[in-house]
Structure formats: C-alpha cells, structure tokens
Amino acid sequence: xxxxxxxxxxxxxxxxxxxxxxxxxxxxxxxxxxxxxxxxxxxxxxxxxxxxxxxxxxxxxxxxxxxxxxxxxxxxxxxxxxxxxxxxxxxxxxxxxxxxxxxxxxxxxxxxxxxxxxxxxxxxxxxxxxxxxxxxxxxxxxxxxxxxxxxxxxxxxxxxxxxxxxxxxxxxxxxxxxxxxxxxxxx
Numbered sequence: 001x002x003x004x005x006x007x008x009x010x011x012x013x014x015x016x017x018x019x020x021x022x023x024x025x026x027x028x029x030x031x032x033x034x035x036x037x038x039x040x041x042x043x044x045x046x047x048x049x050x051x052x053x054x055x056x057x058x059x060x061x062x063x064x065x066x067x068x069x070x071x072x073x074x075x076x077x078x079x080x081x082x083x084x085x086x087x088x089x090x091x092x093x094x095x096x097x098x099x100x101x102x103x104x105x106x107x108x109x110x111x112x113x114x115x116x117x118x119x120x121x122x123x124x125x126x127x128x129x130x131x132x133x134x135x136x137x138x139x140x141x142x143x144x145x146x147x148x149x150x151x152x153x154x155x156x157x158x159x160x161x162x163x164x165x166x167x168x169x170x171x172x173x174x175x176x177x178x179x180x181x182x183x184x185x186x187x
Contacts (some may be wrong), residue, residue, distance in 0.1 A: 011184065029141070031140065031142060031143075031185075032184065033126060034139065034143070034182035034184055035076060035181045035185045036073060036077045036080075036181070037181075038072045038146070038177045038180045038181030038184060039177075039178055039181040039182075040073050040074065040077065041070065041128075041174075041177050042068060042176070042177030042178035042179075042180075042181060043174065043178065044066050044067075044070045044174070045125075045169065045170055045173050045174030046098045046170045046171060046174035046175070046178075047062075047066060047170075047174075048062060048063050048066045048122065049166045049167065049169040049170030049171075049173065049174065050166070050167060050168065050170035050171065051059075051170075052117070052121065052166050052170075053164070053166035053167045053170065056117065057061055059117070067098075070098075071095065071099075074098060075095055079091075087135055088131065090091075090170045097113060101127075103126070104127075105123070105124060108123065109123075117130040117165075117166065118158060118162055118165050118166075120168070121165060121169055122154055122155075122158045122165070125150055125154040125169060125173050126151060126152075126154055126155075127146075128150065129148070129150040129151035129154065130147065130151070131147070131148065131153075132144070132146050132147030133147030133148060134147075135147075137145050142183060143182060144179070146176070146177075146180040146183075149176050149180075150173060150176050150177070153168075153169075153172045153176055154169060154173055157169055157172065157173075172179060
C-alpha cells in the first residue's frame, strides 16, 4: 500500500480550515460564557429601571439591593465556569470588576452631578454599551451588535420618550440584554 501524498496547497487549505474551525469554536465558547451575565443583568435592569419609575423614592435602595444580589450572582456564575485552581482568582476578579465599575459610576456622578433621573439613568447603559462594543473587538461581532443596539435604544428613549425613559430602559434595555443572552446561547 502506497502512502497518500497531499499537495502543499491541499495541506495549507486543510490547516486554514482547521484554524477557522478553532476560531469559531473559541468564539462560541466565549459567547456561551457571556450569556448568563446578559440574562442576569437584563433581569436586574427590568426590575431596577421599572421599579425606579414606579417608586422613585426608593430607587436608590432598590438599586443598591439589586447590585448586591447581581454581584453575588455574577460570582456564582463565574464559579460555575471556573476550574478548581482558578476558582478563587475568578471570584476575586469578578468581585473586583463589579466594585470598580460601580466605583467608576459613583465617581462620575460625584464629578458630573447629573441633575435628573433621566441623566442618571442613561449613563450606566451607555457605559455598558461602550464596554460591550469594545469587548466585542476581542470576543466577536455579536457583542458589538449588542452594544450598539443597547446604545441606540438608550439614546432613543432618552431623546424621544423622556417622560417614560426609566420604564423604556427597563423593558427595552433590559429586554435587549435578555435577548442578547438568548442569542449568545444559540451558537
């Protein structure tokens, strides 16, 4: 039996196909790891923004409670994906990430002094939209699309539905995150 000889052109093509399959597989894995966070934060936004519109006097306390719950849930999600050795490092990094994000929001509010609930409510989704778009440069185009959609929906509600912006952001912004989570799971 004679050995099969593969031409250099066919070998190069096979290597290209294998590299493309590896890239798609890694991208699908990253999307699936990101999906639970989108679900979680979508639900948090629906409750937080909807509750802030319906009960503005307790909005600060509502968001504080929701952020604490979401932080704990995010750590649990990170633990579910972590391997044994990286487990503590993942929990620490997840917690530090969320603390840094909320400290950034608090510092920005202290410096910029947004005066209306509309301004206060629009800033976090725009920062999150920006972060998704930037992360998408490394993760894949779906995250860029989710970021652009979130920014567009936020700005649309801010400029065209100011009297109902918080409800808009809760259901449309939170809903967009939940739908993106569904889309990311279906890879």
